[in-house]
Amino acid sequence: MQSYKVRRILFKIISQTRIRYPDSELSTGRSGGIKGGDRLPWLPIEEGDNFESLTSVDWQLHVYGHPAKNIRRLSDQSGLPLHYTRWTRDMRKKGIKRDAAFLVRPDGHLGVAATTANIRPIEEYLERFNLKMR
Numbered sequence: 817m818q819s820y821k822v823r824r825i826l827f828k829i830i831s832q833t834r835i836r837y838p839d840s841e842l843s844t845g846r847s848g849g850i851k852g853g854d855r856l857p858w859l860p861i862e863e864g865d866n867f868e869s870l871t872s873v874d875w876q877l878h879v880y881g882h883p884a885k886n887i888r889r890l891s892d893q894s895g896l897p898l899h900y901t902r903w904t905r906d907m908r909k910k911g912i913k914r915d916a917a918f919l920v921r922p923d924g925h926l927g928v929a930a931t932t933a934n935i936r937p938i939e940e941y942l943e944r945f946n947l948k949m950r
């Protein structure tokens with residue numbers, strides 16, 4: 817049992833999963849228990865896991881729940897790849913609110929944590945930093 821705890825602690829240190837940037841000007845918003853600057857929580861999903869898309873090292877939109885028309889339109893207009901998956905109760909354990917929308921930075925941390933009901937924080941972020949993917 818002790819060995820398991822040590823391995824778990826070492827994994828968190830070595831994998832840098834505890835690194836967060838909540839006070840950075842590159843981090844904003846909150847959705848459920850997730851804040852801008854947090855590392856995107858790893859989740860198993862129907863297609864594998866939500867980190868598979870991070871291999872591209874691009875800015876991305878992630879939605880956990882229903883990808884409403886407004887977020888689809890933002891993806892189309894901005895050129896940001898949109899990754900979404902059906903929300904499950906297990907996501908709540910990770911602090912992810914139903915219909916959470918995240919702007920994920922190339923380093924896997926969240927630039928913006930929002931919801932599909934209010935994507936204005938994501939739009940403002942893109943405008944503020946003049947982020948254009950095309």
